[in-house]
Amino acid sequence: MKSPQNSPSALLELIDALKCLPGVGPRSAQRMAYHLLQRDQTGARRLAFSLNLALDTLVRCSLCNNYSEHEVCSLCRDDERDRSKLCVVEMPADLLMMEQARCHQGLYYVLQGRLSPLDGIGPKDIALEQLLKRAQDGVVEEVILATNYTAEGEATAYYIAEMLKRQQIGVTRIARGLPVGGELEHVDSGTLAQAVYERKPV
Structure with a gap:
């Protein structure tokens, strides 16, 4: 489902960005974009903030290769394991x-x-x-x-x-x-x- 040619470029960019999620096609991405803009702007801002925070702070644990906020994750530091x-x-x-x-x-x-x-x-x-x-x-x-x-x-x-x-x-x-x-x-x-x-x- 194509968006109208006169849609705002910011909207088209949002729809296109949402299509990167697994299982999300053009129709689903369009529905998600309109939902976030029309019904849940607070959720949209939280989503944007959380994505940026994760991208800026998460690294791979040097021991287990899982995501962590530190060089060695808490699980790998657990002496009881x-x-x-x-x-x-x-x-x-x-x-x-x-x-x-x-x-x-x-x-x-x-x-x-x-x-x-x-x-x-x-x-x-x-x-x-x-x-x-x-x-x-x-x-x-x-x-x-x-x-x-x-x-x-x-x-x-x-x-x-x-x-x-x-x-x-x-x-x-x-x-x-x-x-x-x-x-x-x-x-x-x-x-x-x-x-x-x-x-x-x-």
């Missing part, structure tokens, strides 16, 4: 799911993506060298691969497992309590916890 176990997940949302399930008391490494040759995403694009360095810190005894059971997630898990096994690092994979093709973000806590408890060597 089991530092011998390192759980590898694809995205920050997966880490949050793991924490909600309370099934992992160790630390994490967030890939911020997954291997996908068709999309041009290779090992260097998901910071696997940083993961290898972290796994070789002399403290980590087990790396738990908790990538999604999708084709890309499986390929990523296989690549990482082979990389770590060459260095004599213990590697396990979460069990298939998760549905094939499912993603951690959408799995209930009980199913996720069972998958972690039933992990097995790879």
